[in-house]
Amino acid sequence: MxxxxxxxxxxxxxxxxxxGRARLSEGARAERRLGWLLCAPAVIVMIAVTAYPIGYAIxxxxxxxxxxxxxxxxxxxxxNYGAILSSGFWWxxxxxxxxxxxxxxxxxxxxxxxxxxxxxxxxxxxxGIRTTILIPYGIVTVAAAFSWLYAWTPSxxxxxxxxxxxxxxxxxxxAIAIIILAEVWKTTAFMALLLMAGLSLVPEDLLKAAKVDGxxxxxxxxxxxxxxxxxxxxVALLFRTLDAFRIFDNIFILTQxxxxxxxxxxxxxxxxxxxxxxxLGSAMSVLILICVAIIAILFIKGFGTAAPGTSLQx
Amino acid sequence: xxxxARQKVGWSVANIVTIxxxxxxxxxxxxxxxxxxxxxxxxxxxxxDWTWSNYSGILTTSxxxxxxxxxxxxxxxxxAIAVVLASMAxxxxxxxxxxxxxxxxxxxxxxxxFPAIALATPLFNIERILGLFNTWPGLIIPxxxxxxxxxxxxxxxxxxxIPWELEKAAKVDGxxxxxxxxRVIAPLAAPGMVTxxxxxxxxxxxEFLLAITLTATTAARTAPAALSFFTGNSxxxxxTGSISAAAVxxxxxxxxxxxxxxxxxxxxxxxxxxxx
Numbered sequence: 267m268x269x270x271x272x273x274x275x276x277x278x279x280x281x282x283x284x285x286g287r288a289r290l291s292e293g294a295r296a297e298r299r300l301g302w303l304l305c306a307p308a309v310i311v312m313i314a315v316t317a318y319p320i321g322y323a324i325x326x327x328x329x330x331x332x333x334x335x336x337x338x339x340x341x342x343x344x345x346n347y348g349a350i351l352s353s354g355f356w357w358x359x360x361x362x363x364x365x366x367x368x369x370x371x372x373x374x375x376x377x378x379x380x381x382x383x384x385x386x387x388x389x390x391x392x393x394g395i396r397t398t399i400l401i402p403y404g405i406v407t408v409a410a411a412f413s414w415l416y417a418w419t420p421s422x423x424x425x426x427x428x429x430x431x432x433x434x435x436x437x438x439x440x441a442i443a444i445i446i447l448a449e450v451w452k453t454t455a456f457m458a459l460l461l462m463a464g465l466s467l468v469p470e471d472l473l474k475a476a477k478v479d480g481x482x483x484x485x486x487x488x489x490x491x492x493x494x495x496x497x498x499x500x501v502a503l504l505f506r507t508l509d510a511f512r513i514f515d516n517i518f519i520l521t522q523x524x525x526x527x528x529x530x531x532x533x534x535x536x537x538x539x540x541x542x543x544x545x546l547g548s549a550m551s552v553l554i555l556i557c558v559a560i561i562a563i564l565f566i567k568g569f570g571t572a573a574p575g576t577s578l579q580x
Numbered sequence: 581x582x583x584x585a586r587q588k589v590g591w592s593v594a595n596i597v598t599i600x601x602x603x604x605x606x607x608x609x610x611x612x613x614x615x616x617x618x619x620x621x622x623x624x625x626x627x628x629d630w631t632w633s634n635y636s637g638i639l640t641t642s643x644x645x646x647x648x649x650x651x652x653x654x655x656x657x658x659x660a661i662a663v664v665l666a667s668m669a670x671x672x673x674x675x676x677x678x679x680x681x682x683x684x685x686x687x688x689x690x691x692x693x694f695p696a697i698a699l700a701t702p703l704f705n706i707e708r709i710l711g712l713f714n715t716w717p718g719l720i721i722p723x724x725x726x727x728x729x730x731x732x733x734x735x736x737x738x739x740x741x742i743p744w745e746l747e748k749a750a751k752v753d754g755x756x757x758x759x760x761x762x763r764v765i766a767p768l769a770a771p772g773m774v775t776x777x778x779x780x781x782x783x784x785x786x787e788f789l790l791a792i793t794l795t796a797t798t799a800a801r802t803a804p805a806a807l808s809f810f811t812g813n814s815x816x817x818x819x820t821g822s823i824s825a826a827a828v829x830x831x832x833x834x835x836x837x838x839x840x841x842x843x844x845x846x847x848x849x850x851x852x853x854x855x856x
Binding site for chain 1: 808
């Protein structure tokens with residue numbers, strides 16, 4: 267009996283278009299199942315803890331919901347968003363956040379690059395430098411923040427004494443500078459590590475060839491090293507910018523956001539836990555999320571950062 | 581190229597300056613923790629009067645010991661769960677063929693970039709409703725979820741470097757699948773898993789925002805959060821010394837830990853960033 271064949275060939279093109287072969291073998295199908303099965307627990311946890319709450323936050327953000335008066339809850343559409351976007355507090359906090367982000371990432375990049383070069387090319391004490399560099403990474407952010415707080419507190423701190431015992435943490439520009447200093451101290455090492463990985467991909471021979479051709483150290487740096495490191499630099503900048511935008515710990519300890527030093531995360535925290543205005547707090551969280559997404563899109567589409575993971579295809 | 585004496589001196593100076601700058605805040609908080617309450621108002625960098633009373637004070641009070649225990653317990657449990665789940669997923673990503681791999685990595689990175697406050701806001705209400713507020717699971721579950729992206733990313737980069745053909749070679753040599761796994765694969769995978777565990781634990785230990793929003797008392801509050809609410813031994817003393825001592829206690833063991841595992845940590849942090 268030969269009537270079995272035609273139905274099979276009718277199915278084949280569909281399968282073939284998708285997978286490039288006639289039909290998935292039993293082994294390949296089992297492999298896919300196993301793959302999904304192994305990933306399932308991790309995916310479930312991640313989705314449950316992030317996608318669901320974000321959906322919930324969007325839902326709440328469309329309502330007036332004050333935790334101390336839950337009976338007054340009602341649907342108010344976008345008026346929470348309107349209230350935030352027309353409020354000076356939000357734009358001020360956004361400005362402060364952007365300033366802190368841009369300045370600290372810029373400084374971290376320059377210092378981090380210097381550190382990366384140092385760690386990579388130093389003739390002496392490579393292990394010692396690499397070890398010491400990890401101390402800011404290992405220190406609990408809050409502990410380091412306290413160290414800075416007490417250093418700048420008048421009559422307690424050595425740094426405050428250096429600057430005439432003024433109280434720099436109560437003056438907006440000085441406080442912001444101190445916050446940036448704390449951030450830079452903490453995360454330059456991380457930036458340096460990311461950059462160092464990129465630095466190790468620059469082939470020595472190219473540098474030697476450039477030297478033979480008479481290039482100065484600066485020229486070698488700008489014309490050989492930097493261009494070859496561009497992908498690594500963009501990835502490092504993307505990670506750090508997203509991180510810096512979310513700044514909270516240092517500001518909370520150093521100034522609690524007083525004197526106009528609050529970032530958007532601090533503003534959100536205040537609204538939520540002192541104002542107990544859940545609808546407004548949720549709307550603000552969604553806005554912050556949108557800002558972070560904009561930054562990521564800017565980097566990936568605008569600067570051409572390779573979204574990490576796209577090259578992990580096997 | 582031979583290193584000239586001038587080059588050596590140049591690098592040495594750069595090294596020393598870097599090391600000093602890194603150490604200044606660390607040494608300061610340590611010195612503060614040894615200052616007597618009276619000499620707190622004296623802005624000298626090193627203590628003039630030494631005392632252990634700050635340490636004896638915090639190490640005998642449950643307002644500090646309990647959060648310390650919370651940090652250790654929550655950190656260890658969250659790390660264990662996260663590493664197990666991440667290993668499974670990373671193994672699948674590194675060794676198996678299935679659609680949706682890039683999506684998984686992409687989504688998990690997306691989650692790593694979430695602003696914590698955007699999660700804390702809804703989680704606060706959700707956990708209140710579910711009765712998870714101010715409990716260990718209430719922190720463990722979000723920590724696992726936010727630590728998973730880091731774990732999956734790091735581990736899949738590590739697992740991709742393992743020569744899996746060794747397993748087949750062992751089987752050809754007569755080993756059972758189990759022996760092949762235990763004798764050949766496990767030792768190769770172990771360093772990557774240890775590194776990932778360290779990175780995830782550091783992340784949990786350091787976490788602050790979720791810790792202060794999802795807890796209310798020392799029942800579940802972790803050490804960094806407790807530190808920021810510390811009022812010291814008495815109502816009237818400015819708790820600078822106590823807070824400094826507490827800060828040192830939660831920091832120094834971790835720093836020693838980090839320095840001990842320095843090579844692994846550097847390898848872990850840089851493995852996925854560029855090679856991938």
